[in-house]
Amino acid sequence: MSLIKYESFVREPLVDGDKTYHQVTEDIVYTIEAKPTRLWYIGFWISVALLLFGVFSLYREVTYGTGQWNLGKTIGWGWDITNFVWWVGIGHAGTLISAILLLFRQGWRTGVNRAAEAMTIFAVICAGQFPIWHMGRVWMAFFVMPYPNSRGPLWPNFNSPLLWDVFAISTYFTVSLLFWYSGLLPDLATVRDRAKTKLRKLLYGIASFGWSGSTKHWQRHESLSLVLAGLSTPLVLSVHTIVSFDFATSVVPGWHTTIFPPYFVAGAVFSGFAMVQTLMLIVRKVMNLQDYITLGHIEAMNKVIVLTGSIVGCAYLTELFIAWYGANQYEYDIFFKYRIAGAYGWSYWLMMTCNVISPQLFWFKKLRRNIGFTFFMSVVVNVGMWFERFVIIVSSLYRDYVPSSWSLYYRPTIYEIGFYLGTFGLFFTCFFLFAKYFPVIAIAEIKSVLKTTGESYKAKMTELENMSVEEFYAKTHHNDHH
């Protein structure tokens, strides 16, 4: 029976150690049932403190207006939209891992998909804050929704990329949440059925919706996951495409380039995978999950990083080439006078170093499998991707067509920085709670690949591979039911 699901013995096992199904449950549910560690408390309270600073910064912004930020003529978008695009980009890896890799039948996704999907949801929540609070009069935020109103009714402009964004981000958030939670149901039921305390029985009982593991339910669950993956795949591409339309449909030099959609999507995957690496390297260490998030997983993600980093690099060079070849004076000036040189030249070269040059080191297998280096690079990549958005937004805005509307050097106020730090607080507070109270690895999915890709199975397969024909026949046909 097991021979039918043949998995090449050349590939390394996805789950290390000789595990049984029960051992898998124990390993993953253990952290939920144990008391949080000191490290968890420290991390959690630092995050909450950052979150509170963010809340205070927003209080200043709402009470005194957007003047609390250093935005103005001509820099109407600064740190806020930079942060928005950055967080949305990070929010792309989860769906990429869970949906696109599912469709491509990449078995290694099972170790990291749950945490990556959670990360996506939290990152999109953080991203959503920026355009909402940027509105200034945030209590009017519901004006973006097309609802029957007493002003005509006056509808939003459906031809506007900003409204497309409203639909794209909210759809993306909803679908990611549904995908994540429907996958969680069976695992929450596992926690529920092991629960010893009354409170845990109650809460996980409510959260698991009465999941029983019935075969018919699993059949529907499989169908649901597959279709949601199929829907999420074009969705995830559409979201960052639409975010790039915010810039690409404008007539601002440095923004209205046709390369933006693929370039943004590649960048989003790039930064998203870097953030997954940052989180996974911590999670596997702190929660002792090295057998499930193996060096093989880390290497696979580093390969995605070097691929997408190179695509982003190609996009940067293409932009520079077209700025020169296109023979448009304004476009040329933005790129060659105000991006690679000028007041913000430092940010351009920081972006180039972090995003294009340093990820090339991942061509070396030794470095791809080095945990310390991977962690360092995952931070470097996200710094670089933040500066990419900063370069695009600020360096295009601070020099307008008319020199009289050129702006002064833009630097953020403490409340702009505080808002950004606050979203870090929000993100990590959510992630710490998730890591403590939810199964961080998809238990049922690991169990379903355990027999075909586990270490003991691999050893058996290697043994079979090395057998002579007669031995192989004798070994495999003794219990043939067919």
Place this chain on the structure above:
Amino acid sequence: MTIKKFVVGSFDDEEVLFPAVKKVRKAGYKIHDVYTPFPIHGLDAAMGLRDTSLHTAGFIYGLTGLTTALSFISWVLTRDWIQNYGGKPHFSLPAWIPIMFELTVLFSAVGMVLTFCYLCQLAPFVKKHHFHPRATDDLFVMVIECTSKTNVQEAEAFLAAAGAQEVNVQLAEAGWWLGRYDMEKKLFDNKTETVTA
């Protein structure tokens, strides 16, 4: 809501479960359900379950979303409140594609998940009888429903012979009820009728 009698056999290996399911069906027993900790491919076919049409429902929901977006946007921009956006045509289909696409996906995903929950009777505070607590951990639990003709001892012996590690008989509610997992009692007591073997 009916209370029925079930013969429950727990297996610890899916490779033993498969032939057991076939044998049990061949012997004429009525399999109520098989509870497994993870999806086992081909088990639904072995049990004789028909394929789900959830994906068809998803397709219909998607079409609904697409139609909603197209008809609503075109009504707003060409009938209800006509505006001149830079001299462009009122019916500017290419500009509507993003929202049409998003609503297709949104309707399809939300509709499918709600349908899934409805079909599987899943919701907060829904409680069901769980035949074995380790069915969500490492056991594969086959449940045979007893009819008036079933010889319970024979069914138990049959399951044990088919490879079940643990066999027992349970009287249980077959459906779902409103309840909490930390309490035995139901939130609302429904009238129950007992079907005896």
